[in-house]
Amino acid sequence: MSEVSQDSQVKQKGKTKKMSTRVDFTPMVDLGFLLITFFMLATTLSKPQTMEIAMPSKEKINEEDQTKIKASRAVTILLGKENKVFYYEGTRENNIDPVLVETDFSPKGMRQFLIKKNYDIMVKVRDLKAKREVTKLSYQDFEKQKNEIISDKKAPIILIKGTIDSSYKNLIDALDEMAICNIGRYAIVDITPFDLELLAKKL
Amino acid sequence: MPKVKIKRKSTAIDMTAMCDVAFLLLTFFMLTSNFTQKEPVAVSTPASISEIKIPDRNIISILIDAKGKVFFGIDGQENRVQLLTKMGAAYNTTFTPAELKEFSLVNKFGVPINLMKSYLALKTEERDLPQNALGIPCDSLDNQFKNWVSLAKGINGEYRIAIKADQATTYPVIKKIMGSLQDINENRYNLLTSLKSTPDYE
Numbered sequence: 001m002s003e004v005s006q007d008s009q010v011k012q013k014g015k016t017k018k019m020s021t022r023v024d025f026t027p028m029v030d031l032g033f034l035l036i037t038f039f040m041l042a043t044t045l046s047k048p049q050t051m052e053i054a055m056p057s058k059e060k061i062n063e064e065d066q067t068k069i070k071a072s073r074a075v076t077i078l079l080g081k082e083n084k085v086f087y088y089e090g091t092r093e094n095n096i097d098p099v100l101v102e103t104d105f106s107p108k109g110m111r112q113f114l115i116k117k118n119y120d121i122m123v124k125v126r127d128l129k130a131k132r133e134v135t136k137l138s139y140q141d142f143e144k145q146k147n148e149i150i151s152d153k154k155a156p157i158i159l160i161k162g163t164i165d166s167s168y169k170n171l172i173d174a175l176d177e178m179a180i181c182n183i184g185r186y187a188i189v190d191i192t193p194f195d196l197e198l199l200a201k202k203l
Numbered sequence: 204m205p206k207v208k209i210k211r212k213s214t215a216i217d218m219t220a221m222c223d224v225a226f227l228l229l230t231f232f233m234l235t236s237n238f239t240q241k242e243p244v245a246v247s248t249p250a251s252i253s254e255i256k257i258p259d260r261n262i263i264s265i266l267i268d269a270k271g272k273v274f275f276g277i278d279g280q281e282n283r284v285q286l287l288t289k290m291g292a293a294y295n296t297t298f299t300p301a302e303l304k305e306f307s308l309v310n311k312f313g314v315p316i317n318l319m320k321s322y323l324a325l326k327t328e329e330r331d332l333p334q335n336a337l338g339i340p341c342d343s344l345d346n347q348f349k350n351w352v353s354l355a356k357g358i359n360g361e362y363r364i365a366i367k368a369d370q371a372t373t374y375p376v377i378k379k380i381m382g383s384l385q386d387i388n389e390n391r392y393n394l395l396t397s398l399k400s401t402p403d404y405e
Binding site: 013025026027029032033035039040042043044045048049051052053054055056079119146154162163164165166167168169170171172173175176179185190 | 213215217218219221222225226228229232233235236237238239242248249250251252253254255256257259267271342365367368369370371372374375376377378379384385390392393395396397399
């Protein structure tokens with residue numbers, strides 16, 4: 001018995017057991033993916049988009065400024081309930097009411113009308129974009145020139161008015177349409193009794 | 204016919220490569236991440252084609268949920284302490300240093316100033332419960348929201364206002380907020396939106 005045990009001891013001393021250098025990486029991978037999952041869930045990769053708007057300051061709004069807008073160039077957009085939108089051109093002249101048209105925010109709705117209304121400027125902006133491709137205009141210069149074009153004196157003036165039934169989404173959609181159709185002159189204003197009257201007649 | 208010998212393969216796979224990939228991705232996420240700020244209410248912003256990114260710092264964030272409750276928050280812990288001290292002075296409330304410390308850790312809040320003390324005494328997880336998140340009053344009678352914004356602007360003039368509202372928020376609420384901002388001559392602000400692709404009209 002003792003001999004055998006001695007024998008085995010000798011064996012252990014003389015021959016160092018070769019350990020495999022391979023490590024099982026599976027738990028480490030598990031850990032790695034666990035941490036990835038955590039970071040993916042806890043982070044916001046993209047910063048939110050924003051839309052910059054400038055409202056007129058309160059002192060400037062007075063009757064004089066309001067009436068300065070030429071009726072022929074003014075378009076009023078009324079945001080109604082259930083994502084409906086109405087628009088009319090001009091205002092009441094010689095006791096004839098402007099035609100109130102009902103439409104929506106789909107590409108074939110409001111946008112068609114605005115593009116038609118703002119066609120000259122859209123063409124100019126398109127030309128400027130094409131020019132930018134060729135001449136490698138810097139972004140600042142491009143924006144500057146674009147601003148000059150869209151603030152043209154002959155451009156239509158859009159008044160956005162929300163009814164109490166409309167939502168924030170409608171407002172953003174309307175502002176979006178302004179950006180898409182390159183409309184530089186627009187304002188968010190309070191709804192007037194005249195607008196409500198027109199709406200009431202339509203509905 | 205020779206016997207087909209199926210070679211027994213070891214089921215152990217070399218995980219080294221996978222481990223490499225996992226840690227590479229981990230490093231990427233750790234470096235690019237900025238942690239999501241916890242918000243008192245879930246808000247889904249409307250989509251827009253605007254591609255301007257919001258700056259990281261100096262933001263007054265105004266959060267409006269679908270029901271029209273208004274929440275408010277600024278960044279910078281020292282600024283928050285200053286803001287609450289000033290707001291307390293305006294409404295005849297003094298806050299203890301412990302409360303100020305607690306307030307400096309609050310990201311966004313929506314409570315009337317008279318309930319601020321009890322709000323700060325609550326546990327963090329209780330603060331966002333519907334009965335505790337009441338929204339900041341911004342009516343014409345009691346427009347605390349206006350005071351918060353104008354005091355915050357007084358502390359740091361570089362603050363930009365960012366409004367994040369739910370797409371279902373009704374227009375009168377938005378108008379009320381815009382009107383309040385107009386009253387204190389804050390006419391430029393940002394509306395947070397999610398991204399939508401630009402349609403091409405060539």
